[in-house]
Structures are given as structure tokens and as C-alpha cells.
Amino acid sequence: MAKFDFDPRGLPEKLLKAAEQRKYVEAVKKELRNNYEVDKNDQITPNAVIGILLLGEFFDYASPSFFDAIRNGRDELLKKIPANNGTTVSSKKVYEYIDENIFQISGKDEMFYQEFASVGRFVISRANEIPFGHPRFDRQVSIGLNQYVSGAPVFDSLELPPLVGDGGTDAEIIPDNIKAVSMVYASYQLDVGMRMIDVVDRINEIFHNGQLPIGFDSGGRAIDDYNWSAEDRMNAVARRMHYSRVLGMAGGDVSKEVQPNVQFDSLFMRFLSSLAEYDRQQRISDIVERARPRNLTSEYVRKSGRDLAANLSLYGWASTHFAARRLRQHIEAALDILKQPSVQKSYGATNLYQVIERVASLEFNSTPNIVKSRTMAEAGKQIIDLVAKYSNVWTKSDGQPLFSETINGEQVAGDIEDGDRDRFLSLTQQWLAVNGIKDAQVDQYAEPEISSYAPSIPSFGGFNGAMPKTNGSGNPDQMEQIKKMVTQGQMPSLDQLQGMFKM
Numbered sequence: 001m002a003k004f005d006f007d008p009r010g011l012p013e014k015l016l017k018a019a020e021q022r023k024y025v026e027a028v029k030k031e032l033r034n035n036y037e038v039d040k041n042d043q044i045t046p047n048a049v050i051g052i053l054l055l056g057e058f059f060d061y062a063s064p065s066f067f068d069a070i071r072n073g074r075d076e077l078l079k080k081i082p083a084n085n086g087t088t089v090s091s092k093k094v095y096e097y098i099d100e101n102i103f104q105i106s107g108k109d110e111m112f113y114q115e116f117a118s119v120g121r122f123v124i125s126r127a128n129e130i131p132f133g134h135p136r137f138d139r140q141v142s143i144g145l146n147q148y149v150s151g152a153p154v155f156d157s158l159e160l161p162p163l164v165g166d167g168g169t170d171a172e173i174i175p176d177n178i179k180a181v182s183m184v185y186a187s188y189q190l191d192v193g194m195r196m197i198d199v200v201d202r203i204n205e206i207f208h209n210g211q212l213p214i215g216f217d218s219g220g221r222a223i224d225d226y227n228w229s230a231e232d233r234m235n236a237v238a239r240r241m242h243y244s245r246v247l248g249m250a251g252g253d254v255s256k257e258v259q260p261n262v263q264f265d266s267l268f269m270r271f272l273s274s275l276a277e278y279d280r281q282q283r284i285s286d287i288v289e290r291a292r293p294r295n296l297t298s299e300y301v302r303k304s305g306r307d308l309a310a311n312l313s314l315y316g317w318a319s320t321h322f323a324a325r326r327l328r329q330h331i332e333a334a335l336d337i338l339k340q341p342s343v344q345k346s347y348g349a350t351n352l353y354q355v356i357e358r359v360a361s362l363e364f365n366s367t368p369n370i371v372k373s374r375t376m377a378e379a380g381k382q383i384i385d386l387v388a389k390y391s392n393v394w395t396k397s398d399g400q401p402l403f404s405e406t407i408n409g410e411q412v413a414g415d416i417e418d419g420d421r422d423r424f425l426s427l428t429q430q431w432l433a434v435n436g437i438k439d440a441q442v443d444q445y446a447e448p449e450i451s452s453y454a455p456s457i458p459s460f461g462g463f464n465g466a467m468p469k470t471n472g473s474g475n476p477d478q479m480e481q482i483k484k485m486v487t488q489g490q491m492p493s494l495d496q497l498q499g500m501f502k503m
Contacts, residue, residue, distance in 0.1 A: 007112035027061040048095045049073035051117025084133035119144035175388040177316025182384035183324035186377040193373035199359040200334040219340030242323045271304040273445035275428040298402040306394035375434040379427040
């Protein structure tokens, strides 16, 4: 059996202490023993659940959500996956195998909890292609170990306070890349749409001008820490550069060597529209003459999901992972200041959203649409995270329906669980509603289109902003560059065209 420890990367300061780690482990084991009848000699279940919790950033072992997450983690271990002999085994068997064979596979007998869960999830998500017991199963475990080297993903959750009161696998589609983009998307809505960071920056200025009635309390310390940690955060120019490069949003100064993701808005809207159309067809009791069969409509969802997932995976490489982490930390720091009672009291507010409204109105002469920005951040992020969760189903073509269907009088399970299907549909309706999207627009975007080619990794061998070589007249090579960009689903910008043709 392997020895387990906490990976300090991404842990809050409190959990870096050995005493707190022991309390954390004991809290998980106690809950599993008391409420889920996990035997005290069973070490696999608590080790795997602890890893799942840490990957999901459930750090507070006194929070009610912590115990809900334990239940979800334990349920995750009970799920059945394909075995090489044609039967199925529980996901827990995978973790047992990794634990027993880690030395033989990797030559080490120690693992991080987060690493254990990350590798287990990796091989389980690909069990349809490399089932448990397959001759290449050890190779899958080794690949999962190698992928973890870059660090545990920290994009699973973004806790936003309520508006009032308290409280078929495709190697081209990389789930963690998509999750990184989802964090950038949520940050964009809160940063640019809601102006949360602008508001906190202005509060910081006023505080250090000595103009806020805040003393040496938690609010003052939070603002002071924010001020003196500025060098560790991205400034407004850097943030907008990432928003433009990754999401195709206007206003960012993007390098001429790259093409911004101008397709994102269209692909995201097509995906949401296909989900809304599927939902609409579900609600029709009698299929009228022009209505599409539901199984066909769900395949439109699969196709648009594949287009979106491939696009997000492509733009989630490299610095996007690190930008997502920094943006999240920035948003969390801003939320911490806005939630301080002394800050809210200074502006005569009762919650953080009122502070944003008041400061934006006083200082920027504009009032952000809080409901719209918050809904787009929360619903949009959860939708993209679900796209990442099901990264292995968007390109499957084995006849299994995407969503559960009744075929020849029998209920056939879909690739996407019914609970997550309902989440997709509910979140889609929320996003469309706050944006005032009309049925005519949904109809237009729900129509299928031919998928354009999407590379699986960034291209650094093609046009990169430098003058392309000529072959005499100069024109053929320039045209080849344009053809290559269009083939890859990119549109050359005005600056790129000017560089090619010396305009």
C-alpha cells in the first residue's frame, strides 16, 4: 500500500499545517464510518475521497458543503465502469489497483491524495477505450501520473454569494484546458461585466487616501493585504489581453503572433441554442409535422458540443492555465474585501453587490447589471465545466444516445447522466433568459452547420506575425498562409493582412 500526503500546491495556509491535515483526514474518515458504513480497515475509500475533496477545493472540514462533497465522492467510487472481460467493476477497484501497483508502474511508493484522485479519474474517464484489466491499463495509469506533474486542477468551483441574504474519447479535447477557459469566462463576466475588480481597486485607493472610516479590523487588513500583493496579480491590460485571446472579447491588446478566439461567441451560442431546442422538443407531447425527432435533436447537441469543446481545448493550452489560477485568486481576494462588514457599512450597504453598485455609480458614473453578470458568470462557468466533464462523449458515434431516450418502447441510458442533462437545460435557460435571447435567435443558431477543422494544439509553425517568405512574385506564399489560417478555422486580422502584403 502506498503512503499518502497532501500536495501543498493550491492548499490554503491553514491546511499546510500538519495538525490541520490530521484533523482533515479524521473528519473524512469519521463521516465515512458513521454515515456510510465504511470499514475502519478500508483505507482506499477515505484516501480516494480525500483526494477528490482536495481537487474540488473543499478545504473547510466544518462546512456543511464539505459533508455533501464526501457523499458525492463516495458515490463516485460506486460507479460501474467497463472491465476487459466484458463485465463491469466499481470505480473503487481502479483506486485499489493503483494503490497496489503504483511501485511497479512508477517506481515510487508515495503519492499525494490529489494525485491519487486525479490519476483515478483519468483512467476511469477513458475506461470505454482502455477498460479495467486491459493490457495497456498500466500505461493509462502512467499517462495519468505524468499529466498530474503540472499540478492539480483548481477550476472546479467558484463560490459566489447569493444576490440577497447570506449564504467516444477524443485526444484533441483536454478537460483541464476547458476548465481553465471556464474560469477565464467567469472572471470576464465579474471583472468587465460587473466591474468587481475596478470597484475593489477604487476602494483600495480611497482607503489608502485615508478617506474610508475603516480602522484596524478584518476589513482594513484585507484591503492592506490586497494593496501590497499587487505585484502578484495581473493588471487590467494583462487581464483584457487574456479575455481577448481566449474568449475573443473586444478591448484587449493581443499579440500579432496569435489569432484571438473569435469563434467562441458563435460556438457557445450554437451549443446553448441546440440545448434549448432539445428542451423544447422534449416538452412537445405530440410530435407535429415539422418538429425534429428528439434523438436527432440530441445529436445536434452532441455535434455543437464537440465544436465548442475542441475550440475551448485549443485555447486552454499554455498560459491559460496559469492565467485562470491568477484570475481566480484575484476574484477571491476582491470578494473577500467586498464581504467585509466594515466595507459594506462604509457604503451604507448590506451585501457585496450593493457595494459594487454604489461605488460604480459614484466613481464610474455607471451601474452594472449585477443580475445579468452574476448569472452569466455562474451559469456559463457551470455549463463549460459540464462540457469538460463529458469531454469523452462529444465525438462518440457508437449508437448510444447523448441523452436518455425511449427506443422501441425501452428506456436506453444516454452518455450524459439525467441529472447533468437537467443541469445543462436549466443553466441554459438561465443564461438565455438574462440575455434576452428570442426564440427566433435560438431557431437560427440551433440549425446545424458543417464543423470546421480545429487543430488539437496551438500552431507555432504557421503565420506568426513575421513577414512570410516569398518565391519571386511574393503572392503564392501569402495566399498559402491565408488558406492555412482559414482551414484551421481562423480569420486573419487587418494587422496580419497588412504584414503579409506590405499594405
